[in-house]
Each structure stands twice: as C-alpha cells, then as structure tokens.
Amino acid sequence: MIPVKKALSIIEKRTKPLGMESVPLNESVGRVLAEDIVADQDLPPFDRSQMDGYAVKAADTANVPVTLKLVGESAAGRGWTGRLRKGEAVRIMTGAPVPAGADAVQKLEVANESDGYLLLSEPTEKGRFIVKRAAEVKKGSIVLSKGERITSNSLAIPAAFGYSTVKVTKMPRIAIFSTGSEIVEIHKKPKADQIRNSNCVMLGSLTREVGGDVNIWPIVGDNISDLRSQITLAATSADVLIMTGGVSVGKYDLTKAALRELGAEFYFDRVRLKPGKPTVFARLGKTIVFGLPGNPVSAAVTFHLFVRKCVLLMQSANVCDLSSGYAVLDDPVKGTKERDSYLPAIIATNPSGHLIASPIRWHGSSDLVGFSRADALIFVPKDVSCAAGDRVEVRFL
Structure with a gap:
C-alpha cells in the first residue's frame, strides 16, 4: 500500500504525451494547446474611444463653457483621417480611432451641437475615455501559452490574432467498462440483488470534461474468461482503459487476476487512501490501465485524484491536478488509521469572506446521491482528526 503522493508520482513518471495535431479553431474548445498563441498586432491597434462623444484637445476645455468647431466624425471602422487643431472637435463613437492631435474624449451628456459648432459645459483631462494603442496586448506577446486548455471564454483570443486553425495535443482514446454480475444497464429494471450501471x-x-475521447463498453460479469477477452479488445483500441469494480480481494474480484494472466505490468494496486484503497494502475502493451473500485464515491474520488491527472498529462497540459486551497471546517471530521482521507464537502463563503467547508453527511462509498452535492474534497491526513473551526486543505472539484 503506497501513499497518494507516491501514486501520483508514479503516474507522472509512467504517462507519456501523445503528440499533436491541427484542428479548426471552432472545434478546439476543451483541447490543450501544443503551441503558443502570439499576437500579430497591438490590441487595440490604435488609440480607441471608450465613449460616444467628442474627440478634443483637453487644454481647449480648461475654461468652460467653451465653443469648438466640429470638423469631422470618427466611427468604428471609418476613422477621421485629418489632424485635430486648437479650437476643433471631432464627433466620435465608441470603439472608433481617436484622431491625431486629440488627447481626450468628452461624453455626449455634457455637450450640445449647433450649426457645426460644439458647446461643452464641463472640462476634461488628457487621456479621458481613451484606451491607448497596445494597452491590452502588444504585438509579439504570448496571449495563450502552450499547455493551456482552450475554453469558450478564451476561444476569441486565437481568433482575434488570425488563428483559424490551432495546434493541439491529441486527445487520448479512453475505453470504460464496469465489471460485476450485479450490474445491469441503465434502462433495465434491477432485480433484488442488482444495481444499475x-x-x-x-x-x-x-x-470528456478533461479531454478524453470516450468509448463505453458493455458490462462484464464475474467470469474471468469474458473479462480477459474484453480487456484485450478494449486495450487494442484505447490509450487508457478504465475498469470499475472487481479490484478488491473477494472471491469474485477478478480484475487483477485477469490483468496478470494477460501479462500486464502493475505499478501499484493499493493506495493509502479512503475512499479508494484498492486502486490499480498498470500497463497492458501500450495501453495504460486503471482499475477503480466499484463503489461510486470511491470511483469518483480515484478518478479525480489519479485518472484525471493521467489524461491531462497525455495532453501535455500545464495543470493536471485538482486545484487546492484552504477552508475552515464548520463540523468535525475524523481521519482514518494508516490512510489519508479525501472527504466530500460543500464550499461556501461566510459573511467575513472566508471559505467554509461543510462535510457532507454521507453513508459510505456507495452513497452516490450524497456525493453528488460535493464541490470539494477535504484532505485529512492519516491518524488525524479535525475539529470545527480548524483550517483544512481542500481540493476543488
């Protein structure tokens, strides 16, 4: 039985990147960049107005009211190309280029137009309502880094700098199936001694959330011959095989036996973890194999800690582990002898702005309904108990 930290180190050592490919930008959300995205121009590419109003020389507005001559208009996509002189103003729209010679924009609300002239009732100062050229991004700067995942929020960035296609790392092919004669498909009515998959x-x-190309295989009952056959078939078409169930030490826990008969190389098969002690990490040929516990909470926790990291490492992602932080417990939690615990919790903020971790009252590692409310895992080191008010480390789900 190895510590969680050691298990994570082994996964990192044994997982190799899959290479790269180019995809259309509009198909890239969720993929991991295999190149830096570099700005091909300044952003904004010119001094830009933040307001609908008038481009002026700030010094001309020092003594108001003041009348200025209107000499043109600057609109988005259709800038005014002249040069502003003393005593002049140019009508300007939000997003339009600020004309040469102007050093401020005054808003519409304090101005009146009449017969080609502008009456201003309030002064302004240099730089007012102007975003300077390159204030957001300078040409040549990296705006998204290799190893970052493209999100819906960041998708506009490559588009803004001319990337109609992007280089991304290949998505791992993931085969998943459940084992156990007690498991039936979702659409079937379970018998008294059965549960749905x-x-x-x-x-x-x-x-899928971390970038895997998923293929769900049929359930395999407690038959080692059937299990060997499906493992062999699934592994030939997958970079990662995830099996759930059959990894403990009972009479019908056959997953490890089937893998050994097939010649799999085991890296670990027990982790000092609750829930999730009987987790398997192995390799069969070129395929990485995870054997996760059959109880849903154990399967979820071990996925978040181990499988997630492996899938993201294969994509050369910059961040492969769950993000972590600290929160204050609002109820006590009890650790486990010899094993670190990762306990489901709900995170909230109290009136003082501090993060509060509320342990979920669940009924063991089969309680999928209780676990479904969790948005974090409380880390409790082995042989440690924590009282309400203690500061604890949490992993955010």
Missing part, C-alpha cells in the same frame, strides 16, 4: 456514465462524463 451508474459508474460508466459518470466516469465517461468526467473523462
């Missing part, structure tokens, strides 16, 4: 849909969704 909730793990695969959960693991499939979690894997």
Whole structure:
C-alpha cells in the first residue's frame, strides 16, 4: 500500500504525451494547446474611444463653457483621417480611432451641437475615455501559452490574432467498462440483488470534461474468461482503459487476476487512501490501465485524484491536478488509521469572506446521491482528526 503522493508520482513518471495535431479553431474548445498563441498586432491597434462623444484637445476645455468647431466624425471602422487643431472637435463613437492631435474624449451628456459648432459645459483631462494603442496586448506577446486548455471564454483570443486553425495535443482514446454480475444497464429494471450501471456514465462524463475521447463498453460479469477477452479488445483500441469494480480481494474480484494472466505490468494496486484503497494502475502493451473500485464515491474520488491527472498529462497540459486551497471546517471530521482521507464537502463563503467547508453527511462509498452535492474534497491526513473551526486543505472539484 503506497501513499497518494507516491501514486501520483508514479503516474507522472509512467504517462507519456501523445503528440499533436491541427484542428479548426471552432472545434478546439476543451483541447490543450501544443503551441503558443502570439499576437500579430497591438490590441487595440490604435488609440480607441471608450465613449460616444467628442474627440478634443483637453487644454481647449480648461475654461468652460467653451465653443469648438466640429470638423469631422470618427466611427468604428471609418476613422477621421485629418489632424485635430486648437479650437476643433471631432464627433466620435465608441470603439472608433481617436484622431491625431486629440488627447481626450468628452461624453455626449455634457455637450450640445449647433450649426457645426460644439458647446461643452464641463472640462476634461488628457487621456479621458481613451484606451491607448497596445494597452491590452502588444504585438509579439504570448496571449495563450502552450499547455493551456482552450475554453469558450478564451476561444476569441486565437481568433482575434488570425488563428483559424490551432495546434493541439491529441486527445487520448479512453475505453470504460464496469465489471460485476450485479450490474445491469441503465434502462433495465434491477432485480433484488442488482444495481444499475451508474459508474460508466459518470466516469465517461468526467473523462470528456478533461479531454478524453470516450468509448463505453458493455458490462462484464464475474467470469474471468469474458473479462480477459474484453480487456484485450478494449486495450487494442484505447490509450487508457478504465475498469470499475472487481479490484478488491473477494472471491469474485477478478480484475487483477485477469490483468496478470494477460501479462500486464502493475505499478501499484493499493493506495493509502479512503475512499479508494484498492486502486490499480498498470500497463497492458501500450495501453495504460486503471482499475477503480466499484463503489461510486470511491470511483469518483480515484478518478479525480489519479485518472484525471493521467489524461491531462497525455495532453501535455500545464495543470493536471485538482486545484487546492484552504477552508475552515464548520463540523468535525475524523481521519482514518494508516490512510489519508479525501472527504466530500460543500464550499461556501461566510459573511467575513472566508471559505467554509461543510462535510457532507454521507453513508459510505456507495452513497452516490450524497456525493453528488460535493464541490470539494477535504484532505485529512492519516491518524488525524479535525475539529470545527480548524483550517483544512481542500481540493476543488
């Protein structure tokens, strides 16, 4: 049985990147960049107005009221090309280029136009309502870095700098299936001693969220011959095989036995972790294999800690682990002898702005309904108990 930290180190050592490919920009959300995105121009590319109003020389407005001569108009996409002189003003729209010679924009609300002249009732100062050229981005600067995941929020960045296609790392092919004669498909009515296959849909969704190309395989019952056959078939078409169930030490826990018969190389098969002790990390040929516990909470926790990291490492992502932080407990939690615990919790902010971690009252590692409310895991070191009011480390889900 190895510590969680050691297990993570082994995964990092044994996981290799998959290479890169080019994809159309509009198909790149969720992918990991294999190149830096570099600005091909300043942003904004000119001094830009923040307001609908009038471009002026600030010194001309020092003594108001003042009358200025209107000499033109600057609109977005259609700037005024002259040079502003003393005593002049140019009508300007939001987003339009500020004319040469102007050093401020005055808003519409304090101005009146009449017969080609502008009456201003308030002064302004240099730089008012102007975004200077390159204030946001300078040409040649890196605006998204290799290893970052493209999101819906960041998708506009490559577009703004001319990237109609982007180089991304290849998505790993992920095969997932559940084992156990007690498991039935979601659409079927379970018998008294059966449960539906909730793990695969959960693991499939979690894997897609971190960039895996998922293929869900049929359930395999407690038959080692059938298990060997499906492992062999699934592994030939996948970079990562995730199996859930059959990894403990019971009579019908056959996953490890089937892998050994197939010649898999085991890196670890027990972790000093609650929930999730009987987690398997191995390799069969070129395929990485995870054997996760069958209980849904254990499967979810071990995915978040281990599988997620592996899938992101394959994509050369800059950040592969769950983000972490600290919060104050509002209820006590009890650690486990010899094993670190990762306990489901709900995170909130109190009136003082401090993060509060509320442990979820759940009924063991089969309680998928209780776990579904969690947005964090409280880390409790082995042989440690924490009281309400203690500061604890949390992993955000």
